[in-house]
Amino acid sequence: MTVRTPTVSAPASPGRMGSSVPASELLSFLGALGEWRDRRKAELDELDQAALHSPDGDALSADVVLSMTVWKAVSDRYELILVTWDSGRVGPTETERISALIWGGLDAGGAGGSLAVSLPEACKLSDALAATLRAKLALDPDDADLAARLRQLRAQVERISDLVKLEPANVRDQALAQHHDLDRRLTDLADRNKRGADIGGLIGPFEIDAARAERDLIVGAATRKERAADVARARTVRGELEAQGTAVRALADKAVATVSPAPRLAVPDVTALGPVPNTPAELEKYLHRLDAVRRALGQAQAAYGTALGRRDELTQLLDAYQVKAASVAPGNEDLAELYRRGRAVTQKEPVDLARLGALVAAYQAYLEGTK
Numbered sequence: 001m002t003v004r005t006p007t008v009s010a011p012a013s014p015g016r017m018g019s020s021v022p023a024s025e026l027l028s029f030l031g032a033l034g035e036w037r038d039r040r041k042a043e044l045d046e047l048d049q050a051a052l053h054s055p056d057g058d059a060l061s062a063d064v065v066l067s068m069t070v071w072k073a074v075s076d077r078y079e080l081i082l083v084t085w086d087s088g089r090v091g092p093t094e095t096e097r098i099s100a101l102i103w104g105g106l107d108a109g110g111a112g113g114s115l116a117v118s119l120p121e122a123c124k125l126s127d128a129l130a131a132t133l134r135a136k137l138a139l140d141p142d143d144a145d146l147a148a149r150l151r152q153l154r155a156q157v158e159r160i161s162d163l164v165k166l167e168p169a170n171v172r173d174q175a176l177a178q179h180h181d182l183d184r185r186l187t188d189l190a191d192r193n194k195r196g197a198d199i200g201g202l203i204g205p206f207e208i209d210a211a212r213a214e215r216d217l218i219v220g221a222a223t224r225k226e227r228a229a230d231v232a233r234a235r236t237v238r239g240e241l242e243a244q245g246t247a248v249r250a251l252a253d254k255a256v257a258t259v260s261p262a263p264r265l266a267v268p269d270v271t272a273l274g275p276v277p278n279t280p281a282e283l284e285k286y287l288h289r290l291d292a293v294r295r296a297l298g299q300a301q302a303a304y305g306t307a308l309g310r311r312d313e314l315t316q317l318l319d320a321y322q323v324k325a326a327s328v329a330p331g332n333e334d335l336a337e338l339y340r341r342g343r344a345v346t347q348k349e350p351v352d353l354a355r356l357g358a359l360v361a362a363y364q365a366y367l368e369g370t371k
Helices: 023-052 057-088 092-103 119-137 146-164 169-194 200-227 231-258 280-328 333-346 353-369
Strands: 105-107 116-118
Touching: 023 057, 023 092, 023 119, 057 092, 057 105, 057 119, 057 231, 057 280, 092 119, 092 231, 105 231, 116 119, 116 200, 119 146, 119 200, 146 169, 146 200, 169 200, 231 280, 280 333, 280 353, 333 353
Parallel strands: none
Antiparallel strands: 105 116
């Protein structure tokens, strides 16, 4: 079986935590990340379908769920960054917030719990999970020949080398040995391919091993970071939630101003928790409160984002039905009047979602009755 959507690698992330990223770099990054997000979703949808029809579907279900969960976490953070980006109307304060949203933690976990990783780490984790699924399902994109797959594997082994350098001294030797083994095997595969040997049966298992190694290193690094519950971590999380809170408040303001009825969820302000304590007992309580703020922000983002999404959905349905009416019932004055009223509702803010929904439903019912 073949997956039509070619695999894609996440773009490099600009800047670092606490730094202001130039707007030109952010524009390029957001464009590349948006394309990666859309292509990865299409790829995962096809992999999900392939897994459902695979004899090993039950064994693969956990990998599929985790891949989808990581993608959703990245997608949600991308939407928050877009709100803060505000079509490029940003200054130093906003670009620092965006940097915090890029390099700060986001929850990417499956049924076994959550895992706090940064946006770049989550993207790399998604790449590794997708590669694992492809290899386990023995699926290849149409346009990916062996040479292209070997190039991707070389880039992956180099990323593993960078991750190994971050391992603690007590486990670094083991990680180094694993990297050296992968490097040796990949070099052997490349040499065999140059000589014209058939490596089709060797490259799949190697892809699984490389993806697993990269995934384990990413998860290991994130787990160590998560266990380091100290003052520095609390301050970092607090800064991330300040940036996230500002973005969610902007999203809430946009929803309240543009749709009715809009959700009325409170958006928590992390600064209300006060300064970060420095005693272990108080710090643990503080981290629990930070986690509660993170969950509340996620709920608020989902609620306000859904309201805005409903407006867009109804507007698109109305336009789609008009296109259909042009061929099914051309010149129908009643349909034209319903469309005019619907468009009038969309052009007056806040958009009355109940009225717009009723007009769209009436348009659909009338259109169906003309067949």
